[in-house]
Amino acid sequence: MKNPFDSEERRAFRDTIRRYVESDLKPHASEWDEGHQCPQHVHKALGAMGFYGFGIDEKYGGLGFDDAFMRAAASEELVRCGSSGIWAATGIRNISTGPISRLASEAIKMRALPEILSGREVSCLAVTEPSGGSDVARMKTRAHRDGNHYLLNGSKTFITGGIEGKYFVVAARTGDVGLGGISLFFVEPDMPGFTRTPLDKKMGWWASNTATLYFDNCPLPVENLMGEENRGFLAIMENFNYERLVIAAASLGMMKVCLEESVNWARERQTFGKPLIQHQVIRHKIADMSARIDMIESYLNQVCWMINECELPVEQICKLKFSATRALEFCAGEAMQILGGAGFIRGNPVERFYREVKVMAIGGGSEEIMRDLAVRQMGL
Amino acid sequence: MKNPFDSEERRAFRDTIRRYVESDLKPHASEWDEGHQCPQHVHKALGAMGFYGFGIDEKYGGLGFDDAFMRAAASEELVRCGSSGIWAATGIRNISTGPISRLASEAIKMRALPEILSGREVSCLAVTEPSGGSDVARMKTRAHRDGNHYLLNGSKTFITGGIEGKYFVVAARTGDVGLGGISLFFVEPDMPGFTRTPLDKKMGWWASNTATLYFDNCPLPVENLMGEENRGFLAIMENFNYERLVIAAASLGMMKVCLEESVNWARERQTFGKPLIQHQVIRHKIADMSARIDMIESYLNQVCWMINECELPVEQICKLKFSATRALEFCAGEAMQILGGAGFIRGNPVERFYREVKVMAIGGGSEEIMRDLAVRQMGL
């Protein structure tokens, strides 16, 4: 659909990413995903296109401006390579660069941000713990002040990019139980007491590595405290909003691929003496998929507009996120059904997306948490 | 949600309708619906607000401009009175004024349009036949040229407003079988051979009357042919697009009422020792309803924008229509479930909307027809 909010710059940015995805990623996506890797030149190429630079000052290598439409467009286009694992390996970077650019000391920003934003190094946000999931209030990782250092103890899991990560933003408890006692720290893997192990047998997202991190009396210089002590919770929360937005945008891109693959296959495949596309149930599945895609696209545009023009629409972002992953689940399921046995064989994007649906529906806050949060935001 | 396409004029127009609905319609909606009537002063008041005047020249009493957003807003606000029957009795007028203003002779336009647009008289579009439903290609009503007249024979059914209607736009076959042989005629009830009977036992829409019309050698002056002979099909089709748009908009208004009623009831009602609103299943139902409302609202805005700015987006209008009535069906069903026994007792808008869901889902083209049409429009 024609986008009412399109502009010259936005179109140009989208086209740049799209052309790169088409020529450089799509031909290799399947191979990389099966090979559990995302080559470094991909990170660098995306860095050069400004993919990591939204909302960050030019002096650190950022774009010097922010735009929700462009953030969304970048994610939507990137997944069209056919593997949301490649998107996860690269795009999820932005959840750690936000806190670094807002809260880290000038010295850290000057040192780390240019490395990250150019795609030379990987940064990660580490919040989730083995025992706690999305429940930040019960976080167990602790940082004790000891002279000029904090001593960090505990562990973090499901850290996307954590194996190759060079810079980590780690949330830890410095105060009392509850939301008020969380602080953020800048952590590097060469610090003593820092170890990491891969979580490598995942259902999907094979192109992206996932780690569990362990901290055993890991000493952090006090300068590595990001922002004020005990004020880390709000910073994490703000950040989640952008993560949810791009998950919705990526889901939209995946749905579009599912629809295209379905249409292509249904035109080609013959059953009971006519092309699959001539069967009414198949046609209606296509109409339903297409309508859901339109709805999510319209809603995404509305939310991007609100982010740019109004206060951060937390309620709508929550509803958009679970609506988008529900719609993705529907489209991936219907696409599998249209492809039949062919969809069950690995190597096609529909099969891969079917395995990637759930991580989109769970990551960044599950559908259930999104509903709880949305109703609270409605003041009920 | 804040509307990205809002303007001073659009806001003022919406507010005028909303205030009138709140003060003059809402207190009486239940009584009128049960009494199977919509008083004449309602028609006139809406006429005075410009409700019927979109896309029609000022010299005929029209607004002299058109705006898809305002058309949608008018319908969305009107159903908030709690009875879509009142909306049907008044708003559906626009499907007949469109063809009259585009195709009727100047004399007819000067005579009829001011009466209709001011709300003094009711006009109707008569296409559906007892044997044919939405299948225009098999229309059986015929008009034979006989000197200076056409002789009209056949019957039409499900004609909203047909009992009080003063002016009718009637589709009849003047040529061969198929879509190419349909013409439109301007018909008045005092013509010989015109009779009508009420279809008065409907599941809903009680405030609006519905008629079956019979034509027995009804003589129509040749001036009453609207537009070219055998070219009526396209005119009907264009018209359906606006009808579908306002059905979607009305569905949106109904969904919002369902959500509001649910929230109010759930706050008040105590079960198992706490307010209903504190039960998680109820909260998630509310989140789901709210998300669907946001999606339909966003999609509706997108489509209105396309109507104003681009070519008529027939594909999107079809998908919007069935998506909106699916969402309405969901919201009405969930609202009934939240209200429990109280929702089953007549006199509340949720009970009424539950009975009105299906006419929204069927009228203007059923969900199935919408899907068939959408896929064809996608070029498949």
Place this chain on the structure above:
Amino acid sequence: MQFNQQHTEIRRTVARFVEDEVNPNMEAWEEAGILPLHEMFRKMGDLGLLGINKDEACGGLGLDFGYQAVFAEEIGAAHHGSTPMAVGVQTTMATPALARYGSTELKSEFLAPAISGDRVSSIAVSEPHAGSDVAAIKTTARSDGDDYVINGTKMWITNSTQADFLVVLVNTGGEQIHRNKSLLVIPTNTPGISFSRRLNKLGMRSSDTAQIFFDNVRVPKRYRIGDEGRGFVYQMEQFQEERLWGALSVLKGLEHCIDSTLDYTRQRQAFGAPLIDNQLIRFRLAELQTEIEALRSLSYDCVQQLIDGEDVTLMASMAKLKAGRLCREVTDSCLQYWGGMGFMWDNPVSRMYRDLRVVSIAAGSDETMLSIICKY
């Protein structure tokens, strides 16, 4: 479940009754907003249908619940929901506890005439602020010598304006909410009872439903069913048969929706071919038939468990839940294929769409069924 000759016999008798006595009059009853319960029940009593699984001593047939199940399924062939519901109240909702725990004297005074069809009964449990949450009822019966004095109100009571006696759940004293309730039989001509106007409902429009008010209503203690303080337990037990009735009695109505939709879509031409030629419609109806068949199997299995004396709480709740869900899904889907005709008030599917909506709400809502299933 295995059916024998006698099951078939009952099935045929009920089918003929529905065909001759119910369906020809149904439209008139819908218009009148009430069923002629005394006349109808006397005819059914003469046929022996109102006490199939009740004691022979009280005029029943003394058969097991399997025969009653056949009755429930077959009375569901009525072309509206009100008749099966009214009959169900008489045989399976108001009287099971009375038959099981009532004294011989109480049974001969109330149960025997209910079985013969001379007296109409009704069950009164829900209150304005206690629907599915039965333990929260507020109506009280104060002990006064050999009598109880009842005060309070009951809501949404089927058959009530025509009933000769009510079976009413009341608080008879004590703190523990599951042990402070009793079931009482209250004749409707007792002084102090009054009724609201008949409630105006979305569906079930032949069925009279009212609110009942009790203002110092005095009945002798011998009108109590079984022990004092056991009323909640009796009612929960009685609910199982009520819920199973709910599931069994909608099967034929749902199938009638599908059959009439099949007939209609075979006749109705659109775009040069009968509607039924649309693959989508055929597939959807086939899927719904599958679901109805699954509900039938589930209900029969539960009936067998009940006959075998097992605790059917789980299975009856599952059957009731699935029935409620299906009532909405089947009527809604069928209606769609009738197009504008489905929107007409007298359309067979439209009527079921309105009538059967109550199945997800009455006798414990879907959510209450889910709560019960969770506990097992």
Place this chain on the structure above:
Amino acid sequence: MQFNQQHTEIRRTVARFVEDEVNPNMEAWEEAGILPLHEMFRKMGDLGLLGINKDEACGGLGLDFGYQAVFAEEIGAAHHGSTPMAVGVQTTMATPALARYGSTELKSEFLAPAISGDRVSSIAVSEPHAGSDVAAIKTTARSDGDDYVINGTKMWITNSTQADFLVVLVNTGGEQIHRNKSLLVIPTNTPGISFSRRLNKLGMRSSDTAQIFFDNVRVPKRYRIGDEGRGFVYQMEQFQEERLWGALSVLKGLEHCIDSTLDYTRQRQAFGAPLIDNQLIRFRLAELQTEIEALRSLSYDCVQQLIDGEDVTLMASMAKLKAGRLCREVTDSCLQYWGGMGFMWDNPVSRMYRDLRVVSIAAGSDETMLSIICKY
């Protein structure tokens, strides 16, 4: 269905086999991408499990399909989908027509060793361009004296790389597409047969699946099952048992998903309370249990019909359809409540989510089931 002592005996034997022989090795097989079929089947043959409803003359137990149904249900307790599928191919997909219509000679050469577990069998019907549309297959068997010469290819063939013989549907001549096909037994060591690499699948990863190519493969005509030209009819008949197996063999797996999710959500704390305290999760799981129970009842009823010699096409199609739908719904819903843990490859629900996705596709897709149900 009523179960007797012998049913219980079989159930216990199978349960122990799954617990001792399948589940402890399952993870290793998943890793290896193949099942040790010869070893597994020999053990099962020794226990008498591979011919429960086959003739005693061929080494079977000679019992009715009800006992086989118990076997199907219980082998489904395996914690992955591949074992039940592989076993189902051996007992219920490749051999029913052979047992029913094969000559005595053919049965002693192929059926007897399949029952003893000495030979692995496979059924080859689908082709690259003919999945659910069986009549459209293109593989031919040309008559040449006392032999057939087979050319063509078969797709998605389970157990095939380990199979000792295949039962293959081929065109043996004539125009009428339902009367020009035959079923042939083809030993896999016959010259001219070749296999693709094992196909890489979303799920069922312990199961070896391949494409088979026939290049002038010559077998004697006595390897034909029953009459020439009746193959389509035999296969359709054989499909009923296959579909019923499909429904029965997923019941326990689905219940395992629910049970493990219940366990997990009871342990896992979120926001200060176990996850299971969320009403929504309890309700959802309760509803799914209800659906599984309905599928079980439906499947049992169908088994009873099969035993009674009735045409089960309708009921078996319904059971298969509902099984396919439920496999998606249950695994999907359960997975959600595991959060990130559910996304791990080795998670029990995640495995079923991948494995059971094929149920809606194989042995006739959901849409094919719907087509069949429509015709009844």
